[in-house]
Amino acid sequence: MKRLKRGRISIVTQSGSFAEMIVDELASEGIGVARIVSYGNRVDVGETDCLDFLVDDDATKVVVLYMESVDDGRRFVEVASRCTKRKPVVALKVGKREAGVHAARSHTGAISGRYEIYKAAFKKAGIIEVDGYEGLKDACKVLNSYDLVAGKKVLIVTDGGGVAVTMADACEDLGLDVTGLTEETRKRLSAKLPGYTATGNPIDLTSSVTDEDYVIALEEGLREEYDIIIVIVLWGPPEITERLVNKLKEIRDIYNKPILICSPGGKFTRRMAKHFEEKRGLPVFFTPESAARAAAVLAGGKM
Known part of the structure; x- marks a missing residue:
């Protein structure tokens, strides 16, 4: 694996293998990373705790989330809403369909819940949701270079x-x-x-x-x-x-x-x-x- 540069993107993931995979690809593309956290099955720390830390982390300009489930939905939306007011938050939600739900349960013990609820929560919190691994890579590449824009023309x-x-x-x-x-x-x-x-x-x-x-x-x-x-x-x-x-x-x-x-x-x-x-x-x-x-x-x- 090529050595990572220090950059502006922080990655928070429920999957260790996903962290290894995305970091390898980002390193090969010359894209730097500020912080990487793989929290697994939340024995002591979950995605909301990580996000709460990154809100005020000066090294982090962009947050990328890989999520199978959420620990505390109400708190997650509250913390994510604070974070998106200061920096972009991009999420890849997996376990959206029946086969993925079963895979997530066997992977981390995650109870994914209905995808529609996650979609609404992301929208309420101002999170940018991407579709699939390729979509997440595209997000990392473009946000490594640019800030969000005001419109869509x-x-x-x-x-x-x-x-x-x-x-x-x-x-x-x-x-x-x-x-x-x-x-x-x-x-x-x-x-x-x-x-x-x-x-x-x-x-x-x-x-x-x-x-x-x-x-x-x-x-x-x-x-x-x-x-x-x-x-x-x-x-x-x-x-x-x-x-x-x-x-x-x-x-x-x-x-x-x-x-x-x-x-x-x-x-x-x-x-x-x-x-x-x-x-x-x-x-x-x-x-x-x-x-x-x-x-x-x-x-x-x-x-």
Whole structure:
């Protein structure tokens, strides 16, 4: 296992094997962790005790929970509500269906209860619930780089139309708002970009894209009020270069907007992802669904 860096995320889990698994993956992604607690079957300490400590823990900027059950529902909601006023709390609730309930009972002796009750409690406390292990990883990656945003409007800029359609669907499925650009912005884009560019939302720069086309699209699109930017980068087009990494970082820093990179692909793409993430702090997601899940987390579960 690669050695963990110190970071801003604290993980509280009812499963020791889950802790080992997620920590290994985060370490391999270069994502740091502040604290890790595996409390098992609550012989002396439970999730609410841990959460209560993390409310005022300066090292913890984000709390991630893996839960099979809860020890004291009323106290958990009270403590979690205090915590979410100060920092994001993300929860993966397992044991939601009959088979999972039986597995949880044999694992930690947990009595899971009805999932609908947990869902309502999370909503009341302001907890962001994610679906499955992949959803939790996406949350860790995006919250390692960015704070929550105020709204849910997403701007998508792409060099591949098919991936962009998939992205738009995935975002709307999660309740995000893929609002179109105004006519004024579309006219400015049409004046500055090649005539074959699709100037809606997504903005499709096509496979004839250049580094500068991305810059123009983002600068014009960000004249409007978008909360989250998803930039799809397919590395096939010959006119996009490694300089794009620095250009996208500059845009993020100037406009102070979270930029999520979606870059499906193989060996070269994975190598370029390291440039985005390790050198420039831009999180990279390898499928449209993964990037959309991360954007939904940044929107704070405003679905």
